[in-house]
Amino acid sequence: MVLLDVSIKLAGYEAEKSVISDIAFELNPGELIGVIGPNGAGKSTTIKTLLGLIEHWKGKVFFQDGASYTYIPERPIFYDELTLQEHIDFIAAVEEVDSEILQERSSYYLKNFRMDQHIHELPATYSKGMQQKAMLILALITSPDIYIIDEPFIGLDPDAMKLLLTTIEREKERGAGILMSTHVLDTAERVCDRFLLIIGGELKAGGTLEEIRVSSGRPEGTLYDCYHAINGYINE
Numbered sequence: 001m002v003l004l005d006v007s008i009k010l011a012g013y014e015a016e017k018s019v020i021s022d023i024a025f026e027l028n029p030g031e032l033i034g035v036i037g038p039n040g041a042g043k044s045t046t047i048k049t050l051l052g053l054i055e056h057w058k059g060k061v062f063f064q065d066g067a068s069y070t071y072i073p074e075r076p077i078f079y080d081e082l083t084l085q086e087h088i089d090f091i092a093a094v095e096e097v098d099s100e101i102l103q104e105r106s107s108y109y110l111k112n113f114r115m116d117q118h119i120h121e122l123p124a125t126y127s128k129g130m131q132q133k134a135m136l137i138l139a140l141i142t143s144p145d146i147y148i149i150d151e152p153f154i155g156l157d158p159d160a161m162k163l164l165l166t167t168i169e170r171e172k173e174r175g176a177g178i179l180m181s182t183h184v185l186d187t188a189e190r191v192c193d194r195f196l197l198i199i200g201g202e203l204k205a206g207g208t209l210e211e212i213r214v215s216s217g218r219p220e221g222t223l224y225d226c227y228h229a230i231n232g233y234i235n236e
């Protein structure tokens with residue numbers, strides 16, 4: 001069973017100008033795919049296209065029937081007037097999360113992300129890292145089949161980062177599939193099962209670290225080495 005099957009031929013913000021082309025991959029249960037590539041390469045555009053947030057595109061995006069998904073955007077989005085507790089209650093109501101499960105999950109993540117003292121504050125007034133944690137908590141309480149996450153690591157403190165990584169492992173064991181864009185290549189190398197390297201709107205390499213090593217001609221290389229070998233390091 002494939003959770004998500006994507007084959008995007010062309011997509012862009014304007015009808016006549018495509019930003020990405022020929023990006024194809026499948027996301028399986030229990031799998032974490034890392035989407036990597038330089039600034040402006042088309043990572044967010046790929047994610048927005050498969051979420052249906054881009055108007056002009058051609059290709060195929062197939063979500064497994066009945067699969068639930070959650071999107072965690074790069075820039076957190078909140079309702080200005082709602083506290084974190086009210087956000088949690090609202091999302092739980094919309095997603096029909098059982099109240100006992102909600103209680104258990106929300107108190108675990110609030111405590112461990114050290115946000116339990118801030119539940120009655122407005123997320124709009126939080127620091128960047130706190131906003132990031134709040135977005136993660138709101139995603140995690142719904143326990144979806146698929147997570148689509150745009151750069152989760154930047155801005156998190158070391159404890160939050162550790163919790164996120166153990167949570168990702170646990171969610172994978174549960175059978176969730178995760179598609180995650182990131183610039184943090186050393187962490188990506190440790191946690192991702194497969195990679196999509198997007199450069200200039202195209203999929204330049206894809207697969208496991210071993211496969212990326214073969215495509216980059218760096219058989220012993222780190223993900224970082226392979227990335228530079230394919231992208232070209234302009235300061236060399």
Ligand SMILES: Nc1ncnc2c1ncn2[C@@H]1O[C@H](COP(=O)(O)OP(=O)(O)OP(=O)(O)O)[C@@H](O)[C@H]1O
Pocket residue numbers: 013019037038039040041042043044045046
């Ligand atoms: N809202 C938009 N309207 C028009 N063009 C956009 C918009 N958002 C992004 N673009 C363009 O699309 C291209 C790809 O951007 P995208 O945000 O997908 O890159 P990215 O790989 O996610 O980059 P980063 O690593 O900087 O987040 C860029 O040339 C960018 O200028």
